Amino acid sequence: xxxxxxxxxxxxxxxxxxxxxxxxxxxxxxxxxxxxxxxxxxxxxxxxxxxxxxxxxxxxxxxxxxxxxxxxxxxxxxxxxxxxxxxxxxxxxxxxxxxxxxxxxxxxxxxxxxxxxxxxxxxxxxxxxxxxxxxxxxxxxxxxxxxx
Numbered sequence: 001x002x003x004x005x006x007x008x009x010x011x012x013x014x015x016x017x018x019x020x021x022x023x024x025x026x027x028x029x030x031x032x033x034x035x036x037x038x039x040x041x042x043x044x045x046x047x048x049x050x051x052x053x054x055x056x057x058x059x060x061x062x063x064x065x066x067x068x069x070x071x072x073x074x075x076x077x078x079x080x081x082x083x084x085x086x087x088x089x090x091x092x093x094x095x096x097x098x099x100x101x102x103x104x105x106x107x108x109x110x111x112x113x114x115x116x117x118x119x120x121x122x123x124x125x126x127x128x129x130x131x132x133x134x135x136x137x138x139x140x141x142x143x144x145x146x147x148x
Contacts, residue, residue, distance in 0.1 A: 014036075069135050095114075
């Protein structure tokens with residue numbers, strides 16, 4: 001069941017070939033034999049859509065073409081964003097809702113501080129992470145404006 005595998009306390013999904021490591025808000029890790037995007041797709045389906053449908057919606061609404069953040073549920077407003085193309089074998093997904101702060105370590109490394117106090121270091125520029133966060137924020141604001 002996708003809800004059991006993608007709980008709100010999951011901060012990071014790290015893809016390693018055909019396996020994905022789920023990292024929770026305490027840094028605990030669990031390895032599953034599936035791809036991260038498959039897990040995201042299952043969670044989307046559980047909430048009434050699919051990864052493909054969610055990706056198409058955000059791409060059209062925000063006029064983006066790659067690294068689309070994915071809204072899991074409109075009701076819960078929970079989103080994950082990929083650091084790379086989600087088809088890459090080393091893609092990392094970040095739980096947008098769990099982030100407290102992102103900071104620069106150096107030009108090619110950043111650190112995410114999650115609400116729980118757990119920190120996660122990435123070998124990617126902080127601007128890219130902040131851009132993905134801005135996309136999530138913009139999309140959620142757009143959805144709230146569309147509600148009746």
